[in-house]
Amino acid sequence: MNADVAAGIAFGHDLNLTDADFRRICQLIYERAGIVLTDNKREMVYSRLAKRLRLHGMSDFGEYLERLARQPGAREWEAFTNALTTNLTAFFREAHHFPLLAAHVAGRREPVRVWCAAASTGEEPYSIAMTLCEALGPQLASQSRVIATDIDTDALAKARTGVYPLKQVLEMGEERARRFFLRGSGERVGLARARQELMGMVEFHQLNLHDAQWKISGPFDAIFCRNIMIYFDKPSQAKILKHFVSYLKPDGLLITGHSESFSYISDDFVLRGQTVYTLSSAARPKD
Ligand SMILES: C[S@@+](CC[C@H](N)C(=O)[O-])C[C@H]1O[C@@H](n2cnc3c(N)ncnc32)[C@H](O)[C@@H]1O
Numbered sequence: 001m002n003a004d005v006a007a008g009i010a011f012g013h014d015l016n017l018t019d020a021d022f023r024r025i026c027q028l029i030y031e032r033a034g035i036v037l038t039d040n041k042r043e044m045v046y047s048r049l050a051k052r053l054r055l056h057g058m059s060d061f062g063e064y065l066e067r068l069a070r071q072p073g074a075r076e077w078e079a080f081t082n083a084l085t086t087n088l089t090a091f092f093r094e095a096h097h098f099p100l101l102a103a104h105v106a107g108r109r110e111p112v113r114v115w116c117a118a119a120s121t122g123e124e125p126y127s128i129a130m131t132l133c134e135a136l137g138p139q140l141a142s143q144s145r146v147i148a149t150d151i152d153t154d155a156l157a158k159a160r161t162g163v164y165p166l167k168q169v170l171e172m173g174e175e176r177a178r179r180f181f182l183r184g185s186g187e188r189v190g191l192a193r194a195r196q197e198l199m200g201m202v203e204f205h206q207l208n209l210h211d212a213q214w215k216i217s218g219p220f221d222a223i224f225c226r227n228i229m230i231y232f233d234k235p236s237q238a239k240i241l242k243h244f245v246s247y248l249k250p251d252g253l254l255i256t257g258h259s260e261s262f263s264y265i266s267d268d269f270v271l272r273g274q275t276v277y278t279l280s281s282a283a284r285p286k287d
Helices: 003-010 019-033 039-055 061-070 076-084 097-105 123-136 138-143 153-161 166-170 174-180 234-245
Strands: 113-116 145-150 163-165 181-183 191-194 202-206 220-225 248-256 269-273 276-279
Touching: 019 039, 019 061, 019 076, 039 061, 039 076, 061 076, 076 153, 097 123, 097 220, 097 248, 113 123, 123 138, 123 145, 123 174, 123 202, 145 153, 153 202, 163 166, 166 174, 166 191, 174 181, 220 234, 234 248
Parallel strands: 113 145, 113 220, 145 202, 220 248
Antiparallel strands: 163 191, 181 191, 248 276, 269 276
């Protein structure tokens, strides 16, 4: 028994994950999505990918990885990536950002465009759409758009349904819940679905921020890129920030997560509020 196999068994699970397999998985998800997995994520990697192995009737991670390597175009790559993303999100998460967005667009006469760049299961883009409805009124809001993207196709599929547990929807307040959601009945009791007014404002597309080219057109009044950069290393963060410059209007807002600070990574953005950035004068287009 070699040391790697021993490590896999010592790990205490029925499927064999060696150190070499774990390192290979970290390398592959870094190459595909820019996600950095540290050693303390080994348990998470095991439990998430174990489901894929069991589905394929495999007992060895090495065999699974070999099969992936033999089939560069296989659908399993999508499932592999989806399994390793973390989709934690909530309606009006980090709530202080939404009044800032409302103030930024208040008084507009033209439709607004917002990009939600790590939309996960949809709670964030629908929160942005609700904010636009409240700030702009129904007429202008219906012409405004939230472009919601994520790498994870399973999360996007859930987001597109607009269906959430009623309990979760009610946490944003009875009034908002009633205005923007429909309560399920019969088989759908305990669920709520976003009203058409909201669904019609949000477009979902798959987009990998780690890609060199993005199939999306700007410019945007605001980009929400929250709680995603923490999964990337500094070179990837710098590359993505540079790319954002051409996607923002000159006075546009870049809204990031509470533990994400870019002041030391990019000269293109200046801090304007709590984790809210605008383009620096050097990065703004010259007239
Ligand atoms: C923790 S969630 C954050 C969701 C939301 N922005 C929020 O703050 O509540 C991170 C999301 O980033 C997505 N993600 C991970 N890597 C990505 C990449 N390379 N490109 C685009 N999205 C990615 C994941 O699929 C996941 O849905």
